[in-house]
Amino acid sequence: MDRHPNQVMRRRDVARPLAAPGPKLRPVAPAGTVECRGCGRRFGEARFEKHLRVCPDCGRHAVVPAMTRITQLADAGSLDVVRMEIPDRDPLRFDDGVPYPSRVAEARARTRLDETFAVARAAVGAVPVVLACMDFGFLGGSLGSAAGEQFARACDLAVAEKRGLVAVCTSGGARMQEGIASLAQMARCSAGVVGVAHAGVPYISVLADPCFGGVTASFAVQADAILAEPHARIGFAGGRVIEQATYDRLPEGFQTSEFLLAHGMVDAVVERAALRETVARLLVAFSGRR
Amino acid sequence: MTVTTQTAERERAAFAAVELARNPARPRALQVIAGAFTDWTEMRGDRLFGDDRAVVGGPAQLDERWVMVIGQEKGTDAISRALHNFGMPHPEGYRKARRLMGLAEKFGLPVVCLVDTPAAHAGVAAEERGQAWAIAESLVTMLELRVPVVSAVLSEGGSGGALALAVADRVLALENAVYTVAPPETCAAILYRDAGQRARAAAALRPGVDTAYEIGLVDELIPEPMPGAHAHPEVTIGALRGAIVRHLDELCALDVDALVRARIARYRAAGD
Numbered sequence: 001m002d003r004h005p006n007q008v009m010r011r012r013d014v015a016r017p018l019a020a021p022g023p024k025l026r027p028v029a030p031a032g033t034v035e036c037r038g039c040g041r042r043f044g045e046a047r048f049e050k051h052l053r054v055c056p057d058c059g060r061h062a063v064v065p066a067m068t069r070i071t072q073l074a075d076a077g078s079l080d081v082v083r084m085e086i087p088d089r090d091p092l093r094f095d096d097g098v099p100y101p102s103r104v105a106e107a108r109a110r111t112r113l114d115e116t117f118a119v120a121r122a123a124v125g126a127v128p129v130v131l132a133c134m135d136f137g138f139l140g141g142s143l144g145s146a147a148g149e150q151f152a153r154a155c156d157l158a159v160a161e162k163r164g165l166v167a168v169c170t171s172g173g174a175r176m177q178e179g180i181a182s183l184a185q186m187a188r189c190s191a192g193v194v195g196v197a198h199a200g201v202p203y204i205s206v207l208a209d210p211c212f213g214g215v216t217a218s219f220a221v222q223a224d225a226i227l228a229e230p231h232a233r234i235g236f237a238g239g240r241v242i243e244q245a246t247y248d249r250l251p252e253g254f255q256t257s258e259f260l261l262a263h264g265m266v267d268a269v270v271e272r273a274a275l276r277e278t279v280a281r282l283l284v285a286f287s288g289r290r
Numbered sequence: 291m292t293v294t295t296q297t298a299e300r301e302r303a304a305f306a307a308v309e310l311a312r313n314p315a316r317p318r319a320l321q322v323i324a325g326a327f328t329d330w331t332e333m334r335g336d337r338l339f340g341d342d343r344a345v346v347g348g349p350a351q352l353d354e355r356w357v358m359v360i361g362q363e364k365g366t367d368a369i370s371r372a373l374h375n376f377g378m379p380h381p382e383g384y385r386k387a388r389r390l391m392g393l394a395e396k397f398g399l400p401v402v403c404l405v406d407t408p409a410a411h412a413g414v415a416a417e418e419r420g421q422a423w424a425i426a427e428s429l430v431t432m433l434e435l436r437v438p439v440v441s442a443v444l445s446e447g448g449s450g451g452a453l454a455l456a457v458a459d460r461v462l463a464l465e466n467a468v469y470t471v472a473p474p475e476t477c478a479a480i481l482y483r484d485a486g487q488r489a490r491a492a493a494a495l496r497p498g499v500d501t502a503y504e505i506g507l508v509d510e511l512i513p514e515p516m517p518g519a520h521a522h523p524e525v526t527i528g529a530l531r532g533a534i535v536r537h538l539d540e541l542c543a544l545d546v547d548a549l550v551r552a553r554i555a556r557y558r559a560a561g562d
Contacts, residue, residue, distance in 0.1 A: 176495070179495045184505065218429055
């Protein structure tokens with residue numbers, strides 16, 4: 001195989017098929033062990049968490065819950081979690097067998113989050129920031145009214161305290177159960193970002209697997225710098241929807257971070273181990289004149 | 291009536307409303323431009339990649355006021371529907387719209403957007419050229435635009451593809467139009483994993499513009515003559531024209547800084 005002398009082929013460089021559903025690491029027997037969905041190897045939970053939930057063997061980046069993500073990015077001892085109690089809304093009184101408020105309550109109990117976002121004041125590389133991290137485990141990271149308000153308040157906080165804004169975005173898109181009110185959240189979050197931009201504080205967005213729909217088509221890509229984790233699936237319409245609607249054959253690696261990098265849509269694909277340092281360096285650079 | 295028949299009846303009625311909004315004889319953007327505006331010069335191309343015929347636009351006069359009119363065009367027959375891609379824009383369409391908004395701001399022309407799309411185009415090429423990026427940029431551009439903006443939903447306002455042209459100082463909608471987070475078929479595929487349950491999704495999601503009006507995403511519903519705009523397009527276009535002119539008269543009298551501040555504040559609270 002022809003290879004550039006500096007290029008080291010690793011297993012993680014091999015594009016994975018699109019079809020695989022949510023790349024979660026499921027705890028399997030024996031207890032305290034996790035199995036990589038990429039290569040099937042098992043690791044002790046503690047070792048896996050220390051590796052930032054990246055498979056030490058094949059490099060597959062597993063889903064990170066929002067609170068864990070905040071801990072991974074923040075400087076040690078700098079975290080100040082901002083709790084937000086935002087009234088639940090059920091504009092359509094949606095019920096598909098389970099009433100929508102019950103689904104929200106269940107997600108809240110399971111994730112111990114207020115809503116889709118976990119928000120915190122923190123320092124990243126000694127630069128003060130507001131972290132707003134989405135949790136794919138909270139109804140697929142979907143963007144409802146409360147989540148939109150969380151993100152917008154995170155923007156307001158960044159403006160009020162002159163902190164940089166760092167968002168980690170992972171979402172299936174709009175929250176269908178809220179109908180048109182959920183579409184409106186794209187505009188609400190954009191209004192938050194406009195406030196941040198006018199205040200002149202930097203905004204860095206990190207796209208994690210998976211990130212689709214109204215989240216990608218609003219605040220996730222309105223940042224000053226857009227980073228993406230390796231092999232994350234990112235786009236507007238999902239691959240399955242596109243295949244069904246157009247009968248187009250999907251190109252290899254379609255809608256992966258690497259695909260978006262090649263098409264000029266993201267600034268860099270950054271491994272999780274280097275994420276904190278990369279975010280910090282950009283924040284320092286963007287704060288250069290202050 | 292049994293509960294099952296009541297549910298079936300409700301779903302049938304909800305989807306009938308969607309089909310009414312999709313009636314091919316409803317006035318399209320180009321018909322509105324021809325019927326309500328004068329001296330239109332179409333300006334094409336995004337200056338980056340191509341020209342997307344799903345979006346049309348250019349300067350025109352409306353009641354002796356020059357404006358920049360931008361519309362999503364669905365087409366009126368088999369050939370024009372294909373040409374305009376059924377009103378489903380690619381990124382080039384949103385980037386052309388943005389370019390025209392930039393010109394409007396430069397020359398102080400109010401912007402009028404005619405929203406008429408089932409959704410932004412879902413396809414490989416659209417993704418490669420950054421569909422999400424184009425929509426996200428349009429949202430920010432419209433929030434910051436330093437001229438009055440009026441948007442009107444003609445038949446379908448579907449997904450972020452519609453919102454990208456519907457962030458405005460005033461949003462109007464024809465009363466039989468629908469404004470949805472996604473087309474009922476897509477909602478059904480996501481919620482029930484079966485696009486065939488579109489009637490059920492339509493009943494659950496209340497896609498009529500009255501729902502958008504209730505949550506304040508739409509400011510005014512334009513009455514349509516019975517049995518709907520498709521039967522009397524000229525009357526409908528006349529009513530729409532009157533409403534747009536009335537709103538522009540109000541907005542053009544306002545201080546532009548206050549206008550932009552109010553627009554951003556409005557969307558900061560959107561959906562409540």
